[in-house]
Amino acid sequence: xxxxxxxxxxxxxxxxxxxxxxxxxxxxxxxxxxxxxxxxxxxxxxxxxxxxxxxxxxxxxxxxxxxxxxxxxxxxxxxxxxxxxxxxxxxxxxxxxxxxxxxxxxxxxxxxxxxxxxxxxxxxxxxxxxxxxxxxxxxxxxxxxxxxxxxxxxxxxxxxxxxxxxxxxxxxxxxxxxxxxxxxxxxxxxxxxxxxxxxxxxxxxxxxxxxxxxxxxxxxxxxxxxxxxxxxxxxxxxxxxxxxxxxxxxxxxxxxxxxxxxxxxxxxxxxxxxxxxxxxxxxxxxxxxxxxxxxxxxxxxxxxxxxxxxxxxxxxxxxxxxxxxxxxxxxxxxxxxxxxxxxxxxxxxxxxxxxxxxxxxxxxxxx
Amino acid sequence: xxxxxxxxxxxxxxxxxxxxxxxxxxxxxxxxxxxxxxxxxxxxxxxxxxxxxxxxxxxxxxxxxxxxxxxxxxxxxxxxxxxxxxxxxxxxxxxxxxxxxxxxxxxxxxxxxxxxxxxxxxxxxxxxxxxxxxxxxxxxxxxxxxxxxxxxxxxxxxxxxxxxxxxxxxxxxxxxxxxxxxxxxxxxxxxxxxxxxxxxxxxxxxxxxxxxxxxxxxxxxxxxxxxxxxxxxxxxxxxxxxxxxxxxxxxxxxxxxxxxxxxxxxxxxxxxxxxxxxxxxxxxxxxxxxxxxxxxxxxxxxxxxxxxxxxxxxxxxxxxxxxxxxxxxxxxxxxxxxxxxxxxxxxxxxxxxxxxxxxxxxxxxxxxxxxxxxx
Numbered sequence: 001x002x003x004x005x006x007x008x009x010x011x012x013x014x015x016x017x018x019x020x021x022x023x024x025x026x027x028x029x030x031x032x033x034x035x036x037x038x039x040x041x042x043x044x045x046x047x048x049x050x051x052x053x054x055x056x057x058x059x060x061x062x063x064x065x066x067x068x069x070x071x072x073x074x075x076x077x078x079x080x081x082x083x084x085x086x087x088x089x090x091x092x093x094x095x096x097x098x099x100x101x102x103x104x105x106x107x108x109x110x111x112x113x114x115x116x117x118x119x120x121x122x123x124x125x126x127x128x129x130x131x132x133x134x135x136x137x138x139x140x141x142x143x144x145x146x147x148x149x150x151x152x153x154x155x156x157x158x159x160x161x162x163x164x165x166x167x168x169x170x171x172x173x174x175x176x177x178x179x180x181x182x183x184x185x186x187x188x189x190x191x192x193x194x195x196x197x198x199x200x201x202x203x204x205x206x207x208x209x210x211x212x213x214x215x216x217x218x219x220x221x222x223x224x225x226x227x228x229x230x231x232x233x234x235x236x237x238x239x240x241x242x243x244x245x246x247x248x249x250x251x252x253x254x255x256x257x258x259x260x261x262x263x264x265x266x267x268x269x270x271x272x273x274x275x276x277x278x279x280x281x282x283x284x285x286x287x288x289x290x291x292x293x294x295x296x297x298x299x300x301x302x303x304x305x306x307x308x309x310x311x312x313x314x315x316x317x318x319x320x321x322x323x324x325x326x327x328x329x330x331x332x333x334x335x336x337x338x339x340x341x342x343x344x345x346x347x348x349x350x351x352x353x354x355x356x357x358x359x360x361x362x363x364x365x366x367x
Numbered sequence: 368x369x370x371x372x373x374x375x376x377x378x379x380x381x382x383x384x385x386x387x388x389x390x391x392x393x394x395x396x397x398x399x400x401x402x403x404x405x406x407x408x409x410x411x412x413x414x415x416x417x418x419x420x421x422x423x424x425x426x427x428x429x430x431x432x433x434x435x436x437x438x439x440x441x442x443x444x445x446x447x448x449x450x451x452x453x454x455x456x457x458x459x460x461x462x463x464x465x466x467x468x469x470x471x472x473x474x475x476x477x478x479x480x481x482x483x484x485x486x487x488x489x490x491x492x493x494x495x496x497x498x499x500x501x502x503x504x505x506x507x508x509x510x511x512x513x514x515x516x517x518x519x520x521x522x523x524x525x526x527x528x529x530x531x532x533x534x535x536x537x538x539x540x541x542x543x544x545x546x547x548x549x550x551x552x553x554x555x556x557x558x559x560x561x562x563x564x565x566x567x568x569x570x571x572x573x574x575x576x577x578x579x580x581x582x583x584x585x586x587x588x589x590x591x592x593x594x595x596x597x598x599x600x601x602x603x604x605x606x607x608x609x610x611x612x613x614x615x616x617x618x619x620x621x622x623x624x625x626x627x628x629x630x631x632x633x634x635x636x637x638x639x640x641x642x643x644x645x646x647x648x649x650x651x652x653x654x655x656x657x658x659x660x661x662x663x664x665x666x667x668x669x670x671x672x673x674x675x676x677x678x679x680x681x682x683x684x685x686x687x688x689x690x691x692x693x694x695x696x697x698x699x700x701x702x703x704x705x706x707x708x709x710x711x712x713x714x715x716x717x718x719x720x721x722x723x724x725x726x727x728x729x730x731x732x733x734x735x736x737x738x739x740x741x742x
Binding site for chain 2: 035036037038039040046047216218291292339342344347348349350351352353354356
């Protein structure tokens with residue numbers, strides 16, 4: 001997209017209002033591309049997808065990458081191994097409801113859980129910035145260890161690098177994890193069919209707003225705690241009802257909107273959600289209204305989205321609600337034959353609109 | 368959230384819609400001036416629920432969309448300087464100037480920061496006395512008072528390393544320009560409630576009388592908009608053209624005198640170019656000579672910027688209701704939020720972006736698929 005068909009149009013000369021030539025109104029922004037990485041490339045939206053599709057995938061090749069899931073499911077010695085990696089660059093390192101240590105465990109554990117696997121082993125790579133206090137490293141490590149014990153996963157290998165002051169943000173952490181996918185479990189978007197019921201495991205937008213509240217110094221009247229949690233146990237409870245779940249995803253970066261779009265695009269099915277049924281806590285709705293953000297695009301860290309065959313939906317929902325991390329589970333919509341690949345919401349007033357993949361990161365509006 | 372839920376109540380909305388359907392007997396065209404209203408209309412599907420004869424035309428009231436290319440280019444030039452910390456509201460970072468945007472400047476090493484208040488920029492200036500801190504002051508009468516107050520504070524506190532790149536615009540001259548156009552189809556206005564909460568309603572009776580159009584001050588929640596539409600069509604059906612306040616919980620007739628006094632102290636009226644439209648006389652504010660020391664254009668000498676604009680974009684027609692966004696050939700194909708051809712596709716409040724985000728179902732299936740990002 002580099003066509004910059006341009007007309008010489010410095011600021012047009014002033015004209016009396018009565019003589020304004022509306023027919024000659026033009027809109028001026030040129031097409032352009034981005035020669036450098038911008039923040040949106042890491043936002044989990046369209047720019048992230050482009051980075052993977054246009055640079056990483058062609059460079060790496062290989063069948064595993066073609067899965068494009070949160071975890072790769074790989075055959076190994078007659079079993080199926082789930083394998084995932086993720087890096088954590090959150091700021092600040094400690095926030096209401098958790099820390100970068102909790103995130104580094106729960107994020108990777110959840111990526112594995114979304115393939116049906118219970119995480120068994122984790123690796124942990126620390127990139128430390130020169131000058132960061134060892135007390136902070138200790139607190140993050142203890143949080144990481146505690147989260148691992150809660151999730152029932154062992155940290156078995158690691159690595160440490162230090163970068164010069166000014167070249168990091170205190171602490172970056174990378175974790176990779178492996179686990180076994182139980183027999184009979186096959187979770188991937190290609191299995192979604194029209195009629196599947198869409199369930200979310202509770203309130204959305206909480207983690208993103210909690211981070212914003214401390215990072216940007218915004219106070220929303222009530223403290224909002226991150227929902228950061230490991231979802232392996234909840235997934236176990238769901239699979240105990242039926243192994244025939246079609247797809248699970250944790251809607252992290254890009255929020256519920258990005259996750260539903262990824263599933264719709266990969267499955268070829270349309271998705272319809274009912275806006276009024278999407279659980280948005282008042283504090284999150286408040287914060288989003290103030291900033292001009294949409295809760296559907298806000299990150300979560302302890303929630304999952306499930307596409308479940310209609311005949312199993314009630315039983316799965318019941319099992320989810322019986323688990324502490326799924327107590328507020330609710331059906332928000334279904335997969336449909338209409339508008340393949342698109343996510344549509346029915347508004348509270350009875351209209352419809354497309355819920356799109358976010359471009360990069362959401363930006364607070366000017367007014 | 369009670370105070371928002373109350374204004375999204377489906378039952379009350381249904382009653383207002385029934386009333387509107389019962390009132391409208393012939394075709395009418397209303398313009399909602401504010402981009403926030405456009406966004407709300409499309410987001411909640413309000414236009415789908417109104418009578419077919421009633422057309423909502425999306426006005427030029429998106430501050431991000433109408434900020435002139437020349438000013439964006441000045442911002443890019445200033446933000447690229449190593450001594451500068453450039454502060455802006457978030458949604459300005461993605462608006463392309465000639466060839467690049469503020470995100471790109473940041474990726475090239477520029478110190479560009481998102482702030483939530485102009486006072487944050489002033490705080491950054493105090494914390495960085497050896498740097499030049501510039502705030503990008505754009506928007507309508509809504510955002511102008513806090514920006515004016517910030518400049519006032521900078522001067523009062525003697526914060527010499529703070530300046531503002533100002534490109535504020537005013538709504539009434541834009542309404543006058545739209546109504547003066549021979550191709551104008553607008554028969555009534557939903558005026559922007561937030562603007563009126565600052566400026567009051569005094570600027571509108573003359574316009575309503577001169578152009579014989581009803582002007583209804585309207586809020587932003589679904590029920591606010593439906594009530595604004597209801598009052599406007601009631602006037603149109605009766606042949607009336609008065610100024611009516613359907614947003615009384617936020618708007619007093621006299622507006623906010625303290626805010627207006629601050630505006631008068633810090634700014635002076637100037638001609639201003641509107642991106643996609645052209646220069647509208649008297650439609651902008653700039654810093655008055657008293658505050659020249661805090662004027663970034665003066666401080667950084669960014670005159671002589673040459674701008675280049677693509678010829679293909681038709682958003683000028685979109686802005687005045689001659690074309691719906693999805694009727695444009697480029698819509699959703701060469702022109703998307705990823706690769707905007709025009710400013711109305713850039714901002715989330717822009718009419719084209721709102722249609723792209725929410726209305727691809729209205730497009731032919733093949734074009735909708737083409738417009739859908741591949742994941």
